[in-house]
Amino acid sequence: MATHLRMDRRDFLRLSAAGAAFVAASGAQIGVSSAAEGTLDIFFNSDTNIIDFWTNVIKPGFEAANSGVTLNLVPGGGGSGVNALADRAMAAFQAKKDPQIDMLEATTPFYPAGSIEAGLWVNFETSGLSNQPKVNPVTVQSPFLLPYRGSQVVLMYNADQVKDVPATFPALVEWIKANPGKFTYARPDLGDSGACFIERALQEVTGQKPDLFQPENYTDAYANPMFEKLWPLLKEIQPALFNGGEYTSGNTASIQLLASGAISMTVAWSDMALQAMSQGVVPETTAVAQLQDLAFTGGFSGVVVPTVARNKDAAIKLADYIISADVQEKVVTDLGGFPSIGWDNLSKELQEKFAKVAPKSIPVFPGTWEPKLFEGWYRNVASNIKQ
Amino acid sequence: MDAGNNRTGRIDFLAYGFIAIPVMAIVVFLFYPAALAMFGTLFHKRPDGGLAFDASSYIFFFTDPYSLANLMRTLWTTFVALVLIVAVNLPIALYMRFTRGWLASLIQGLALFPMFVPGIIICYALIRYLGPNGWLQSLLNAVGFTHYASPITTPWGPVIGLIWDGMPMTLLILISGLGTISDASIEAARDVGAGRLRILRSIILPQITHSILIVSALNFLGFFGQVLMPFMLGPTNPEMMGPFMLRTFVSVRDPLQAATQATITFLICSLAGLAYVRSLANRKEER
Numbered sequence: 001m002a003t004h005l006r007m008d009r010r011d012f013l014r015l016s017a018a019g020a021a022f023v024a025a026s027g028a029q030i031g032v033s034s035a036a037e038g039t040l041d042i043f044f045n046s047d048t049n050i051i052d053f054w055t056n057v058i059k060p061g062f063e064a065a066n067s068g069v070t071l072n073l074v075p076g077g078g079g080s081g082v083n084a085l086a087d088r089a090m091a092a093f094q095a096k097k098d099p100q101i102d103m104l105e106a107t108t109p110f111y112p113a114g115s116i117e118a119g120l121w122v123n124f125e126t127s128g129l130s131n132q133p134k135v136n137p138v139t140v141q142s143p144f145l146l147p148y149r150g151s152q153v154v155l156m157y158n159a160d161q162v163k164d165v166p167a168t169f170p171a172l173v174e175w176i177k178a179n180p181g182k183f184t185y186a187r188p189d190l191g192d193s194g195a196c197f198i199e200r201a202l203q204e205v206t207g208q209k210p211d212l213f214q215p216e217n218y219t220d221a222y223a224n225p226m227f228e229k230l231w232p233l234l235k236e237i238q239p240a241l242f243n244g245g246e247y248t249s250g251n252t253a254s255i256q257l258l259a260s261g262a263i264s265m266t267v268a269w270s271d272m273a274l275q276a277m278s279q280g281v282v283p284e285t286t287a288v289a290q291l292q293d294l295a296f297t298g299g300f301s302g303v304v305v306p307t308v309a310r311n312k313d314a315a316i317k318l319a320d321y322i323i324s325a326d327v328q329e330k331v332v333t334d335l336g337g338f339p340s341i342g343w344d345n346l347s348k349e350l351q352e353k354f355a356k357v358a359p360k361s362i363p364v365f366p367g368t369w370e371p372k373l374f375e376g377w378y379r380n381v382a383s384n385i386k387q
Numbered sequence: 388m389d390a391g392n393n394r395t396g397r398i399d400f401l402a403y404g405f406i407a408i409p410v411m412a413i414v415v416f417l418f419y420p421a422a423l424a425m426f427g428t429l430f431h432k433r434p435d436g437g438l439a440f441d442a443s444s445y446i447f448f449f450t451d452p453y454s455l456a457n458l459m460r461t462l463w464t465t466f467v468a469l470v471l472i473v474a475v476n477l478p479i480a481l482y483m484r485f486t487r488g489w490l491a492s493l494i495q496g497l498a499l500f501p502m503f504v505p506g507i508i509i510c511y512a513l514i515r516y517l518g519p520n521g522w523l524q525s526l527l528n529a530v531g532f533t534h535y536a537s538p539i540t541t542p543w544g545p546v547i548g549l550i551w552d553g554m555p556m557t558l559l560i561l562i563s564g565l566g567t568i569s570d571a572s573i574e575a576a577r578d579v580g581a582g583r584l585r586i587l588r589s590i591i592l593p594q595i596t597h598s599i600l601i602v603s604a605l606n607f608l609g610f611f612g613q614v615l616m617p618f619m620l621g622p623t624n625p626e627m628m629g630p631f632m633l634r635t636f637v638s639v640r641d642p643l644q645a646a647t648q649a650t651i652t653f654l655i656c657s658l659a660g661l662a663y664v665r666s667l668a669n670r671k672e673e674r
Contacts, residue, residue: 189637257519260519262518371638375638
């Protein structure tokens, strides 16, 4: 769920920018997809950098190895767009018709509710993927979701201005207070990096025990006492944030503020941070770091395949291909992401180069907690109204 | 005579046929789902399957200081942007009505330019230009002015964005309104010794009240429900109704409350819509 939400919100800007038009646009795209034999219709929830990666790496490689198969890569129009596609797959499943969808990217099998139980999605553990045994178990949320790339939230800072980067969360809070106006994070619903910041703060005020937060254990009675401890901490650092307590409207906006020199440190997704650095849109002295006491949360994106897809067999073959060592190495080198298969399957050279950043586990914060957490943040932290 | 009537009858029928297509599309894809959503905010399914009247989501909205603060911010932004957009565009329209030449054409071109630039691009451009450490601040620093405070992420951010975005339409409508004023009437006023201000107040303004009303009504609709400008350029809090609804729906996952916010937004906007329609109808009668 967390991964799914993550991608939702990362696409949120684009989604809302297009406004109502995106519905029409994705509708039009749906209309032209023909579900032809041998043409795989793949819909993306991720940003254009991921679709570029598929266009330049996965599509040519897979099509060369499987003659007669073409990949039709379609931007799905953000979280709600992809949810609408999942709804369509469910409707087609119930009507025993062709959904004209062969694969959905960066979504989860948990939507629509009950779709797993009904048998809408392919179970990757029992469909004979040759690379399945290599998958790192910590990345798997459900047998019906095949993770293929991960990323993690990191501190992104200008090393010119931040000489001693904080290594623990309390040190980070101290740094923020000591350097007023030089740090901020994204609004949690608009940029997941910001969400991860407040989630890490929540883990801090509850004694650094990530196990307290499970996908199925959210209740108001259980969560509210913890939230009550979180708000004072976030309220306390607010005056020391950028512009006297202002939050950015997304992951990109955070990086822009850092690039313009208005702030010296923020939180960002590892893949976006590495890309910004390699493209030179941030100062040369920009660096990334991870907290050493308890890392910021992260997430893995995966693919799902409807069992009624016209090209189901080819789609499963493609799923096997994207978790092959070849593609997974490219995920690391070209995308700045983490592989979903064990690092020991990658080349020795890569293993050594990334030994330091390769996380042994990526803590994931359950998405089921987020609606109440974010709404509480807006009401208790961002707003000055006394409830 | 009879033949003529028949012909008109046929044409009317054909005309209604043409109108029927867009009207049906609006009814099926807009009115019906909107009515359904509004109905759903007031009538909730009971466990036994019946419908029960329940206005609790409205009571929540109007007793919740957070929601009310958002509504107030939306009204403030809308009215401030509305007053400013008329104040900025009326002089330009007057200038363009009474001046010919290359400068007027240039200004017209510049003023209509925003029409061809998508909103998201404008937002990023404004952030780059007006934002912290942006071009404007650098330029001001270069001439020794160092007290610049960026309007981005303050309530003035969306106001600036909305004015930029609404400018071409406002200007076009005002110019067309000014176009209906005959040169003769102005010259006649001048002949009897009226000064410029007097001409503006007694000859021009009364004749373009309709245009100003239409501009205000249309811009009100556009501003009130804006999503992009407020969340790209505005502060985190209070939110405008557009981002607030979207967040309630997508992030808080409370479709009932989102639909309630949308219905309240719709009711407020329909007042502006009513003013627009009445203004159009009055105008027809006068003719």
